[in-house]
Amino acid sequence: MPTMTAAQQREQAKLAYDSFLAECPSRQLLDRLSDKWVALVLAALADEGTMRYSQLARRLAGVSQKMLTQTLRALERDGLVTRTVTPTVPVTVDYDLTPLGASLQVVVRQVKVWAEAHMDDVRSARDAYDARGA
Amino acid sequence: MPTMTAAQQREQAKLAYDSFLAECPSRQLLDRLSDKWVALVLAALADEGTMRYSQLARRLAGVSQKMLTQTLRALERDGLVTRTVTPTVPVTVDYDLTPLGASLQVVVRQVKVWAEAHMDDVRSARDAYDARGA
DNA sequence: CGGGATCCGCACGGATACTG
DNA sequence: CAGTATCCGTGCGGATCCCG
Numbered sequence: 001m002p003t004m005t006a007a008q009q010r011e012q013a014k015l016a017y018d019s020f021l022a023e024c025p026s027r028q029l030l031d032r033l034s035d036k037w038v039a040l041v042l043a044a045l046a047d048e049g050t051m052r053y054s055q056l057a058r059r060l061a062g063v064s065q066k067m068l069t070q071t072l073r074a075l076e077r078d079g080l081v082t083r084t085v086t087p088t089v090p091v092t093v094d095y096d097l098t099p100l101g102a103s104l105q106v107v108v109r110q111v112k113v114w115a116e117a118h119m120d121d122v123r124s125a126r127d128a129y130d131a132r133g134a
Numbered sequence: 135m136p137t138m139t140a141a142q143q144r145e146q147a148k149l150a151y152d153s154f155l156a157e158c159p160s161r162q163l164l165d166r167l168s169d170k171w172v173a174l175v176l177a178a179l180a181d182e183g184t185m186r187y188s189q190l191a192r193r194l195a196g197v198s199q200k201m202l203t204q205t206l207r208a209l210e211r212d213g214l215v216t217r218t219v220t221p222t223v224p225v226t227v228d229y230d231l232t233p234l235g236a237s238l239q240v241v242v243r244q245v246k247v248w249a250e251a252h253m254d255d256v257r258s259a260r261d262a263y264d265a266r267g268a
Numbered sequence: 269c270g271g272g273a274t275c276c277g278c279a280c281g282g283a284t285a286c287t288g
Numbered sequence: 289c290a291g292t293a294t295c296c297g298t299g300c301g302g303a304t305c306c307c308g
Contacts, residue, residue, distance in 0.1 A: 026253075076263065079255060111163065114238060
């Protein structure tokens with residue numbers, strides 16, 4: 001199976017020079033937060049509480065169902081959200097933050113707070129930089 | 135310069151369907167932090183203080199010079215780091231955190247702290263999830 | 269309604285070569 | 289030493305179709 005072989009080779013190569021990076025647990029968490037939608041899902045659930053799949057899709061307008069599902073699966077796997085299936089006539093699925101997810105959301109929210117507080121500074125720095133470059 | 139045109143086109147396109155998202159300043163900041171290397175550069179500069187290009191390249195071992203340069207340019211543009219060129223025999227370039235960059239780093243570090251504190255929980259949740267799936 | 273499976277474009281990022 | 293320019297593979301993410 002050449003497909004697996006190629007994938008395995010990549011992982012092997014990664015492990016070779018990433019050994020010291022892999023040791024750091026924060027690295028994996030940062031990668032997880034890099035998933036663009038993770039922070040938004042966390043924020044949405046923190047604001048609204050329990051939400052259904054379609055509610056999340058609407059709240060994060062712009063996300064594809066593939067990405068939303070993928071994000072929710074990852075969060076569920078990491079124990080940050082719960083997924084509750086209720087076998088009603090059309091299936092109902094509720095998502096909610098776990099205590100662990102809630103605690104992470106508090107930290108992530110601090111980043112949001114920083115952004116809202118300093119975005120003007122960043123914006124003016126950006127303008128100044130662009131002015132010099134032109 | 136077609137390079138700039140391409141970049142501008144992307145921003146234009148984004149603004150078209152992201153209008154309501156673009157309103158939120160935290161969105162742009164989150165995207166910036168998604169750049170995988172941003173947090174690492176911030177952390178490195180916070181730990182070591184002033185660093186030269188080659189020092190950063192070694193500290194973040196695994197990053198390509200393309201990504202490192204790109205990341206540093208973005209951080210400089212946003213006023214988070216300073217770039218100082220000293221015209222010695224071989225050119226010397228020093229990078230350092232601005233007060234703004236330092237304040238952001240404090241927040242980002244909290245995420246790192248959370249990760250180190252809860253990574254065990256995440257890991258066990260992950261194992262449990264995988265065990266169910268198998 | 270809440271997804272899984274599949275196809276596919278293209279932009280993201282690595283490798284290489286060259287410059288001041 | 290500290291980049292810039294170029295080429296190129298691939299994996300991320302959107303679109304579409306289908307299922308329970």
